[in-house]
Amino acid sequence: MTAENNLEKQLEDLRRAIGSDESLVENVMDRIEAIPTPKAHKVEKARTTIIVRRLVMNRFSKFAAAAVVIVAAVLSVTFLGKLTAPAYALEQTIEALKNVRYMHIVRRGEAGQVEDERWIEIGPDGVQARYRQDTPPNFLVVDNLENIFIYYKDKNTVLLYGPDGQRYTWIWNLGEFLEDLAGRGSVTIEKNADYWGSKAHRVRWLKSNQDCYIDPETKLPIAMGAYEISYEEPPEGTFDIPTIPGGVTFVDKRPGAPEKPEPEWMRSGEVAQKRFNEARGASAKGEYEKAVELFRRVVEIQPLRNWAWFWMGRAHYELGEHNAAIYGFSKVIDMFGKFEIVPHYCHLARGFAYAAKGMEEMARQDFEVALPVMIDALRHIEGARLFDFADDPLRCGDGLLEGCHETPGKRQSLAMMINRLKVITGQNFGYDPEATAEQNEKAIALWEQWFNDSGEIKFAPHAELVAVPDTQE
Amino acid sequence: MQSDAELVNAVLEGQKQAFAALVKRYERPVRAVAMDVLGDHESVQDTAQDAFIKAYENLAGLRRPEAFGPWLMKITYRCALNMAGQKPKEAALEQQDGFPIESTDGRLDEEKQRVLAAVIKLPEGEKQVVMLRYFSGHSVRDVATILGRGVGTVTKQLSRAHKRLRTILKESEK
Numbered sequence: 001m002t003a004e005n006n007l008e009k010q011l012e013d014l015r016r017a018i019g020s021d022e023s024l025v026e027n028v029m030d031r032i033e034a035i036p037t038p039k040a041h042k043v044e045k046a047r048t049t050i051i052v053r054r055l056v057m058n059r060f061s062k063f064a065a066a067a068v069v070i071v072a073a074v075l076s077v078t079f080l081g082k083l084t085a086p087a088y089a090l091e092q093t094i095e096a097l098k099n100v101r102y103m104h105i106v107r108r109g110e111a112g113q114v115e116d117e118r119w120i121e122i123g124p125d126g127v128q129a130r131y132r133q134d135t136p137p138n139f140l141v142v143d144n145l146e147n148i149f150i151y152y153k154d155k156n157t158v159l160l161y162g163p164d165g166q167r168y169t170w171i172w173n174l175g176e177f178l179e180d181l182a183g184r185g186s187v188t189i190e191k192n193a194d195y196w197g198s199k200a201h202r203v204r205w206l207k208s209n210q211d212c213y214i215d216p217e218t219k220l221p222i223a224m225g226a227y228e229i230s231y232e233e234p235p236e237g238t239f240d241i242p243t244i245p246g247g248v249t250f251v252d253k254r255p256g257a258p259e260k261p262e263p264e265w266m267r268s269g270e271v272a273q274k275r276f277n278e279a280r281g282a283s284a285k286g287e288y289e290k291a292v293e294l295f296r297r298v299v300e301i302q303p304l305r306n307w308a309w310f311w312m313g314r315a316h317y318e319l320g321e322h323n324a325a326i327y328g329f330s331k332v333i334d335m336f337g338k339f340e341i342v343p344h345y346c347h348l349a350r351g352f353a354y355a356a357k358g359m360e361e362m363a364r365q366d367f368e369v370a371l372p373v374m375i376d377a378l379r380h381i382e383g384a385r386l387f388d389f390a391d392d393p394l395r396c397g398d399g400l401l402e403g404c405h406e407t408p409g410k411r412q413s414l415a416m417m418i419n420r421l422k423v424i425t426g427q428n429f430g431y432d433p434e435a436t437a438e439q440n441e442k443a444i445a446l447w448e449q450w451f452n453d454s455g456e457i458k459f460a461p462h463a464e465l466v467a468v469p470d471t472q473e
Numbered sequence: 474m475q476s477d478a479e480l481v482n483a484v485l486e487g488q489k490q491a492f493a494a495l496v497k498r499y500e501r502p503v504r505a506v507a508m509d510v511l512g513d514h515e516s517v518q519d520t521a522q523d524a525f526i527k528a529y530e531n532l533a534g535l536r537r538p539e540a541f542g543p544w545l546m547k548i549t550y551r552c553a554l555n556m557a558g559q560k561p562k563e564a565a566l567e568q569q570d571g572f573p574i575e576s577t578d579g580r581l582d583e584e585k586q587r588v589l590a591a592v593i594k595l596p597e598g599e600k601q602v603v604m605l606r607y608f609s610g611h612s613v614r615d616v617a618t619i620l621g622r623g624v625g626t627v628t629k630q631l632s633r634a635h636k637r638l639r640t641i642l643k644e645s646e647k
Contacts, residue, residue, distance in 0.1 A: 007638060010584075014585050014608075017582075017585050018589075020500055021500070024521060028522055029493050031522070032489060032526065037484075037487050359644055360644070361640040
């Protein structure tokens with residue numbers, strides 16, 4: 001029996017064993033009889049009223065302000081620069097954003113349930129005014145500019161700040177997205193792309209490869225990563241500070257309130273940050289056992305600290321503990337999967353760990369996820385930023401300030417990316433970091449063609465690497 | 474033969490009966506995913522029903538009707554995990570301890586578990602094609618229509634899936 005026939009037989013045997021339930025259709029249809037017919041939901045269009053309000057500016061709100069202003073500016077640059085089509089969409093997007101008063105941001109789970117919901121009121125200068133974030137079951141924040149109410153449901157604790165307290169905003173997606181685009185502007189645009197069955201303009205955020213979609217009709221962003229954005233007015237009372245629930249620990253942080261010690265778990269955040277920085281230092285020095293132990297203590301306190309999981313995986317990998325490395329990398333991949341974000345750098349790292357174990361097929365699957373982005377980064381080097389960050393635990397960012405390494409320059413980043421590609425593909429197609437972009441375009445195209453045609457991975461851990469320049473430029 | 478997208482849209486337009494076609498089409502793939510998590514037929518039956526009901530209730534939240542299959546599989550996986558949480562601990566212990574599982578008590582034998590686990594590991598696109606072709610028993614042409622893809626694309630995906638399955642199965646023997 002040939003291998004092909006054998007596989008088909010195995011699948012056929014499995015099909016029989018899985019079996020079927022003759023009454024399933026009937027039972028399901030009986031049960032849905034009592035359920036109302038589902039209706040497709042429609043996104044409400046933006047309202048165009050403007051409010052005038054004096055705003056308390058701090059680091060966070062300034063950032064949010066910049067965000068909304070920058071999105072317009074950046075999209076303008078991007079569209080004008082990348083498309084040959086008229087810039088009408090851009091100008092209208094800028095105009096539309098000026099008139100936005102409210103943003104409603106929602107992330108849904110796999111079954112359509114709301115997992116994260118935010119309402120943002122925007123002032124006339126584009127600055128975040130009032131804000132509400134509800135992330136069940138753990139977190140509720142209401143900021144009405146006079147008070148900031150934070151209910152950590154999982155900790156059964158309410159914190160109430162005055163107007164100078166820590167402000168919350170949608171920094172993680174919108175802010176960083178806009179900061180990135182504003183700084184580099186190197187994004188790819190696809191007009192009239194498919195967005196869940198509708199047409200929308202797609203803007204790719206290279207740093208983390210998330211897509212942002214612009215509604216061709218309203219010219220407003222309607223989605224970013226896993227978040228849907230709409231612009232309707234919030235229900236009455238959305239920004240009202242809730243009544244403090246009974247039975248919770250209440251920490252009053254408003255000016256003039258009597259001093260009260262913070263709960264233990266809040267102080268543990270500082271401890272985690274200290275350990276995290278120590279662990280990064282240990283990793284950079286090659287003290288991997290110490291790094292593993294320190295990162296482990298971080299994730300015990302902050303189980304969602306993705307870089308702690310990732311670099312713990314890297315430290316395990318360096319120690320030859322490949323299963324533990326795969327576990328750490330998989331944690332990060334799963335963590336981001338919920339947000340429809342693909343951490344390509346993490347697939348690359350996990351691919352290495354699988355390859356080191358001799359599990360070539362698993363390695364190949366991970367490399368296949370990372371490769372298109374890696375090849376594309378040779379054109380848009382911004383796409384290499386996270387790979388560079390992942391390779392250097394002392395890179396500036398994520399809380400490490402003193403003694404951190406600056407972001408590499410373009411030529412450094414390019415050389416590092418070529419080396420990664422050489423190691424997992426065994427190819428370089430004549431790419432020369434010293435040559436012009438036009439000369440190298442042929443090599444990049446060949447790399448892409450190779451991937452699309454066959455993409456046979458030739459894992460070459462000892463490949464001859466190109467020299468990474470010492471200086472940023 | 475209607476595509477998934479056409480059937481989903483029909484349900485959203487009020488034709489409840491169109492959902493029956495989706496249930497029929499995806500019954501075995503749903504059972505396969507549930508079985509990979511749960512291991513026995515009895516729980517699989519309940520999970521399959523729950524998954525389809527949940528999918529129906531949340532159909533309006535499905536933004537790309539053509540992605541119905543992978544979306545349903547994720548719902549099934551979640552339902553199966555929930556169901557697994559409700560199972561008596563003895564069952565979980567038995568599997569952890571590596572006792573051979575007999576096929577006579579409604580569970581898959583070890584070899585079939587291995588093949589199923591390999592199918593579940595396939596990339597999303599290939600997994601769906603394999604499940605519709607082999608578990609639901611559709612022709613390649615029908616699979617192409619169901620998924621709104623070209624016949625050539627489906628053939629290519631099947632061929633890649635075969636190659637990948639053989640490698641995964643070989644590696645799982647190690």
